[in-house]
Amino acid sequence: MIAYGWSAKNIKQAPLESYECPHCQQKQSELVIFAKYIHIFWIPVFPIMKTAIIVCNQCKHETEEKAITLGTQSTIKQLKSAVPLPKYMFSGLLLILAAIGYFIYDGMQTDKLELTYLDAPQRRDVYLIKNNEEKTEHKHYLLKVREVAGDSVWVSNSSFNYNGIVSELDPKDGFYDVMYGMHKNDLKEIKKTGDLKKVIRDYSSTAGFDREIEFLETDSMGVE
Ligand SMILES: [Zn+2]
Known part of the structure; x- marks a missing residue:
């Protein structure tokens, strides 16, 4: 063929x-x-x-x-x-141009929606972020919103890093049961740099975002 x-x-x-x-x-x-x-x-x-x-x-x-x-x-x-x-x-050629146009338009719509999500963060929102300082190819990690208090967003990290954009967690992965605070403007700043790749809201349970992983001190000290 x-x-x-x-x-x-x-x-x-x-x-x-x-x-x-x-x-x-x-x-x-x-x-x-x-x-x-x-x-x-x-x-x-x-x-x-x-x-x-x-x-x-x-x-x-x-x-x-x-x-x-x-x-x-x-x-x-x-x-x-x-x-x-x-x-x-x-x-x-027209089909290809139309498809490119559609993807650009779709990307812009998604971008707009994600900005409104960042403006008004909600519990359970998940952010996919690229960490350019990571030396390995596993540069992507996820943050899950635990609490929102005024302009503060309390988040937990995923226990795994990924080598690309994902929409679900590895079956062994989950979010740590510890959280830390960020200003919501910090998240918007990361979005501006292009490193906040995705804001995920209204996901299904198959995404694995509800799994919790116990954060052990050895995790942070054992690795590096
Ligand atoms: Zn002839």
Whole structure:
């Protein structure tokens, strides 16, 4: 199965009376113009070039564009540029642009929603944060809101770090049963830097965010 490649489509066919067939010397031919286009899963993405051939009506001999002589070359060039590229040949490109547009729009909507969540934090909110100072690839950790008191947000850390954006905890992971206070503006500052990757609210129990892990002193002292 070929999922992508190029195809050619006949976009114009016109009778030609001046060209002498090199095979049978007859002067009744058809000029055929093709557009080559890139396709992905048979959806045309965009056209790449036009080519022309001359087909003899009598013997069906095909003369390729580069072999066409007798001054018809310039005529063919003019004809080629006069034939518009069918719009459907850009459909894949339009789909791709529409998808990009959608993702950008969706991202902006999510961003707006997350800002309103940070403006009014709620118990059980979960933040996914990237810690760039972490030397390993496990740069992401989660914070869970335990209490909100005025502008203070009391949070607990996840016991694991992750190497990317996750929407659920590892089955062995949970949030520590100890918490510390942050100003909600600090969280908004992290959001501004782009390191607060996700604000998760109204999650299902399968996400594992309700698991609690006992924080032992040895955890903090044993590792590093
Ligand atoms: Zn011929």
